[in-house]
Amino acid sequence: MSDRLFIFDTTLRDGEQVPGCQLNTVEKIQVARQLEALGVDIIEAGFPISSPGDFNSVVEISKAVTWPTICALTRAVEKDIDVAAEALKYAKRKRIHTGIGTSDSHIRYKFNSNREEIIERAVAAVKYARRFVDDVEFYAEDAGRTENEYLARVVEAVIKAGATVVNIPDTTGYCLPGEYGEKIKYLMEHVDGIDRAILSTHCHNDLGMATANTISGVLNGARQVEVTINGIGERAGNTSLEEIAMIVKCHKDIDIETNINTQKIYPTSRMVSSLMNMPVQPNKAIVGRNAFAHSSGIHQDGVLKNVQTYEIIDPKDVGIDDNAIVLTARSGRAALKHRLQVMGVELAPEKLDKVYDAFLKLADKKKEINDDDVLMLAGADRSENHRIKLEYLQVTSGVGVRSVASLGVNISGEKFEAAATGNGPVDAAIRALKKIIDRQMVLKEFTIQAISKGSDDVGKVHMQVEYDGHVYYGFGANTDIVAASVEAYIDCINKFKH
Template identity: 45%
Template sequence: MSHSQTDHIKIFDTTLRDGEQSPGASMTLDEKLKIAEVLEAMKVDVIEAGFAIASNGDFECVKKISEQVKDSTVCSLARAALGDIDRAAEALKPARSPRIHTFIATSPLHMKVKLQMEPAAVLEAIHHSVSHARRFVDDVEWSAEDATRTDLDFLCKAVDTAIKAGATTINLPDTVGYGVPEEYAAMFKHVIENVVNSDKAIFSTHCHNDLGLAVANSLAAVNAGARQVECTINGIGERAGNAAMEEIAMAIKTRSDIMPVTTKIETTEIMRASRLVSTVTGFAVQNNKAIVGANAFAHESGIHQDGVLKNAETYEIMTPESVGLSRSVLVMGKHSGRHAFADKLKELGYELGDNAFQECFKRFKALGDRKKNIYDEDIIALVDDEVATAENKIQVMSLNTYTSSDGRAFSDVTLSIDGKDRKTVVYGAGPVDAAFNAIKALIGFYPHLQLFQVHAVTAGTDAQAECTVRLEDDGYLVNGQGAHEDTVTAAARAYVAAVNKLIVKKEKRAPGHRVDSVQKTG
């Protein structure tokens, strides 16, 4: 089907901004750059890289992503304050296609309680903030925070003010996940029909999932005239999360019969993006999650299996290949050589340097000696773990754990710290506790363990374990991941990965520009 320019839906990804506001989802600069690279490969239209005024770290992130990204628009969030906008503009200077996204609350509750401003003052702030942003960039987005609880007449006045001041995109977010599809669509239709110059801007959705309706609300708004959808990978975000980008993209692609619109999203990159975000944040994707869950293309019922074997369309409305999955089961083994391993890495979307490739191949062969069946998921976990730890100052060199039936255990751990091996033997209440105690004894400080999570990469008793550890120390909160066929070793690697992040954060601590409290949109 041929579509006109107005039938294109822009995908605005806010994984790096709103997604990172999920408690515990803080990402390092390198991790954000990797995610931005994958988002650009997916052909995301707009990447919201951060909130430049929030901290020096966020500013640096927006700046570095602006330098790296070539094809997507790079966006920074800013409140309706001139200092916020100036800071965003400075961070976006290197971007080929920069956007400033400014916002202010418009609902009676937010204006009275949070802003303590009269409606007339809010309209004035909209005019000043948008017009100020236009001094720096041609692409300005304005958001009406808590739009779904805003008086419609006032919302129209606010939108009209923003467009007259130079806003090219108008976002009407369901900030608290309060809306339902019919109501949300009616709001868009009313504003588009009643704002005289509404044709001069693209209307955008930004939905939270508090009632489980974020994707449904976003698609309802598309049918009502919205031409940009704001979303995140795996639906991560504050509280119950945001509309999931993979669900939006595949719903539009699969149901083009009732939504005659298109996106530019390269859907075959979806699984790669999902796995990367899950690994970086430590937020495991639930098995029954649409599109990217482990069970999304799995069939256990005999009736379903029979139907799929006869014709996959009986129970699959999209193909696994369309989202970047492979139907192959056993594709690699201990007899596979470097050439086959390199081809498999390319198929899975990895490009490694010589040293990283050699280390990964060595671990792959070792895994093949211990594990009968090697799946794509095994290789992904292995490579992600190796790449994440390759440059760390502290690395796990060896680990031997001994346990008894009374629960006592001791761990013999050797760490490489700044190139020098250090070893200790420490007791604990179980093997993982003993390993963690040994690591703490070697590093010389004692971070607080906030989360310890384990899941099997594949099925079977010989499956690799993928562990996530969340540590807090001195006001910093970090996640670490590790994978290994031995669960205790995977846990130790995850703990050490988190420790390395803590050390980097502490080394970078320096007095500078900082805002302790910022209001958030969306």
């Protein structure tokens, strides 16, 4: 019988720490329900003491999902644990995830402490958390740079105190795969009582080794992996859920099983990308748009003769179905509702009516509507309550002439108009907008992404604008890329701290 590998998803906690990727509670519930459909065992729903929004999200996610364990993060501080326990009160299965840094640099510089005191604080936190829940996970922050003998002492102490799972994070992404695997192996062989707890991996991708380190940990005895959809997370990100799930599925010799329904991987990836306004790189393993594309003549010839010559994964195994229903202007509400449900989005009837109206308008401009288009439309009402809205935009541009843009915006019910010239249509439109919004703003980043392929496609624009010492992130989507750019800029402005 195969060993069981537990999938701990931290998209809604560690993944959401990416600048500009914050979700509201309704969006977090959508993601949580999709993670449940995907087969995730544990959902880390947030860090309750960090903000009222995080606290409320943990509460509402606990109500919204049924069988996954809901986990709340804390520091090794009693107040943190009290707040986490309160946030988890509605969870059917609940876990408190508490911990403290164990590397010498953390002990000395972060805590101004010593090794013995850190063990005492770790044990106290686990014992305190066990007052509220039976399932307590302990994280040894910066375990990747913690000396193995001391780390084993910490792990042994927290297991004796009642920890059911012990997380061994490579917090800085520094470890080599062999080194990280040896660390897990050392703990499996030297910790008294290790059979009473599960060792967990939590690897960051700073040096591009998160997935390799995670698999090395699993091969050496870890039976929980902490992952995110699309590998999102702070800095270079976390281990990708989709990569671990498909490695285990493809390598039968590993003899480990997960509960992941791999056919839900691709729609889950698209949902997270859309809601967080974070593009998936085209060459991303498993879910990138080029993951199953073959441009080399030799590759194309081989695939045509036998798909297994260059494809080790059937695209349908991850939810990419060439025979999926194609949505067009002739599709009805039922087809649109079904497509949304497949991607984990449930809409109230009145909201579905609005999305369907927007769908028909988009379908008049595009021949076919794909999943990313549908998700974009479902999330379009996020701008309805914005203080500043684009009313109209007209641009004149061409070769050998200076671009001119005129636009109108509605600011809290009052209408303003302006016109400007610029070095291209986008520059002209933004200059006109700046005449109305007279503030010292600096465009820091400007990214355009086509949702699929074709000149009639919806363009997605991601922007970073600096204002008053803060960087704000905005998003726009439109078949007119100039309009999408202005919408993204306005999205940034709406987030300014006034």
